[in-house]
Amino acid sequence: MTDSLVQTLSVLFAAVVFPGGIFAITLGLALKGFDRRVFARLQRRVGAPLLQPFYDVLKLMTKRTLVPENANLVVFLMVPLLGLASMGVAAAMIPIPGLYDPSPAFGDLLVLFYLLSVPAVMLMLAGSASGSPFGGIGFSREMAIMLAYEGPILLVIVSVALKTGAALGQPICLSLSEIVRYQQAHGAYLFDPWMWPAVLTYIAFIPANLGISPFDIPEAESEVLEGPLIEYSGVALGLLKLTSAVKSVVVIGLGIVLFFPNGPEGLFGLVVFALKCLVITVCGVSVLRAAVGRMRIDQAVIFYLKWPELLGIASLALVAMNL
Amino acid sequence: MNFLSRMSKKSPWLYRINAGSCNGCDVELATTACIPRYDVERLGCQYCGSPKHADIVLVTGPLTARVKDKVLRVYEEIPDPKVTVAIGVCPISGGVFRESYSIVGPIDRYLPVDVNVPGCPPRPQAIIEGIAKAIEIWAGRI
Numbered sequence: 001m002t003d004s005l006v007q008t009l010s011v012l013f014a015a016v017v018f019p020g021g022i023f024a025i026t027l028g029l030a031l032k033g034f035d036r037r038v039f040a041r042l043q044r045r046v047g048a049p050l051l052q053p054f055y056d057v058l059k060l061m062t063k064r065t066l067v068p069e070n071a072n073l074v075v076f077l078m079v080p081l082l083g084l085a086s087m088g089v090a091a092a093m094i095p096i097p098g099l100y101d102p103s104p105a106f107g108d109l110l111v112l113f114y115l116l117s118v119p120a121v122m123l124m125l126a127g128s129a130s131g132s133p134f135g136g137i138g139f140s141r142e143m144a145i146m147l148a149y150e151g152p153i154l155l156v157i158v159s160v161a162l163k164t165g166a167a168l169g170q171p172i173c174l175s176l177s178e179i180v181r182y183q184q185a186h187g188a189y190l191f192d193p194w195m196w197p198a199v200l201t202y203i204a205f206i207p208a209n210l211g212i213s214p215f216d217i218p219e220a221e222s223e224v225l226e227g228p229l230i231e232y233s234g235v236a237l238g239l240l241k242l243t244s245a246v247k248s249v250v251v252i253g254l255g256i257v258l259f260f261p262n263g264p265e266g267l268f269g270l271v272v273f274a275l276k277c278l279v280i281t282v283c284g285v286s287v288l289r290a291a292v293g294r295m296r297i298d299q300a301v302i303f304y305l306k307w308p309e310l311l312g313i314a315s316l317a318l319v320a321m322n323l
Numbered sequence: 324m325n326f327l328s329r330m331s332k333k334s335p336w337l338y339r340i341n342a343g344s345c346n347g348c349d350v351e352l353a354t355t356a357c358i359p360r361y362d363v364e365r366l367g368c369q370y371c372g373s374p375k376h377a378d379i380v381l382v383t384g385p386l387t388a389r390v391k392d393k394v395l396r397v398y399e400e401i402p403d404p405k406v407t408v409a410i411g412v413c414p415i416s417g418g419v420f421r422e423s424y425s426i427v428g429p430i431d432r433y434l435p436v437d438v439n440v441p442g443c444p445p446r447p448q449a450i451i452e453g454i455a456k457a458i459e460i461w462a463g464r465i
Contacts, residue, residue: 036364045362052334052367059331059378062465064402066375225372233375233402 020092028245060238080239098269127228138227155312338377344384
């Protein structure tokens with residue numbers, strides 16, 4: 001009885017305070033602040049203060065929340081909550097190497113894969129529930145690009161799971177903690193040339209999932225006025241911003257766990273984890289965002305169905321050959 | 324001022340309404356935001372596409388009869404608290420279009436204007452000063 005109570009409480013703590021919830025929100029907003037600063041510096045501007053995303057979210061909490069006349073009230077207001085809740089749980093499923101090991105109650109890599117697609121589905125619902133034509137366009141674009149990037153990421157996850165499983169003498173290993181433990185003992189997959197196609201696929205997956213240029217097509221602010229977010233204001237918009245901040249931590253954290261989880265024990269491991277997140281944000285997000293323009297939706301879908309998909313299949317084939 | 328309003332003061336999001344402007348002021352607004360010399364992002368500002376995300380609304384143009392209803396409707400869509408800044412001489416007096424048959428302005432007949440930034444077009448420095456003043460007014464309303 002007490003054991004199950006303790007377990008429930010620890011799972012709740014992991015989802016709401018650390019490493020999901022409050023911790024993931026703080027880390028995500030800080031990464032976003034760094035991203036905006038680096039982006040401005042690349043354009044030779046001064047840029048916003050590092051804490052700007054925190055100010056933005058606090059500001060949105062003081063504003064009035066408007067609901068459009070022809071919106072579906074319940075869906076419109078539930079979507080930001082569900083998105084944030086799913087991402088809080090997803091962030092609690094990411095092990096922080098050397099410091100935090102998720103409870104088995106959270107489920108395995110496949111559950112995380114499904115949770116990863118929840119915010120995208122919520123964004124689609126937000127667009128369609130808002131009753132705005134721009135929201136509708138955002139909805140259809142989000143759906144198209146999601147169908148394109150889900151395939152490659154599943155191939156990457158299966159490659160890593162198969163490789164770890166073969167090394168541990170199981171058919172497939174879907175436990176994130178075991179993947180981390182194996183890599184800490186036998187070296188990171190990032191330095192294994194056989195895994196490089198999978199790493200490349202994951203790098204290509206990050207901007208599409210996070211909605212970053214050149215794949216910020218569903219939320220293109222200069223064409224469809226932020227698409228699904230157009231009708232949101234006040235607290236609801238703030239929650240959507242928090243969702244995207246936590247999502248960046250989850251996606252980047254999953255990349256670190258799958259390919260390069262090695263780090264020191266204890267609190268220092270947390271610092272190393274945050275630094276890795278920062279490096280990926282600066283190299284994979286800010287520089288990319290400053291360097292390229294936005295693709296059209298058909299170009300993006302064809303790109304994903306061609307190159308990352310091929311790389312994903314190649315990585316699966318390479319892993320299968322080495323089994 | 325409490326904690327929330329002190330924090331909010333650092334995050335004013337801007338929205339531009341073109342009320343029949345000749346585009347001169349709009350170009351200056353774009354300059355204010357987009358080039359390194361006059362970066363308004365350092366004040367925490369950000370141009371947003373949707374009126375529902377905005378805090379400070381920048382109105383350009385003399386308010387022509389055709390766009391009056393649309394401008395008023397978009398203005399209604401901006402959630403409170405909000406601050407209005409009239410950019411350029413047109414929304415203030417009509418400028419060179421004054422007393423034209425197609426002009427229903429000045430704009431303060433229909434909207435409460437908080438800050439006037441005169442000029443044809445105003446310099447980016449003047450626009451930034453106007454935005455800074457609007458932020459002060461806005462902080463008092465949160």
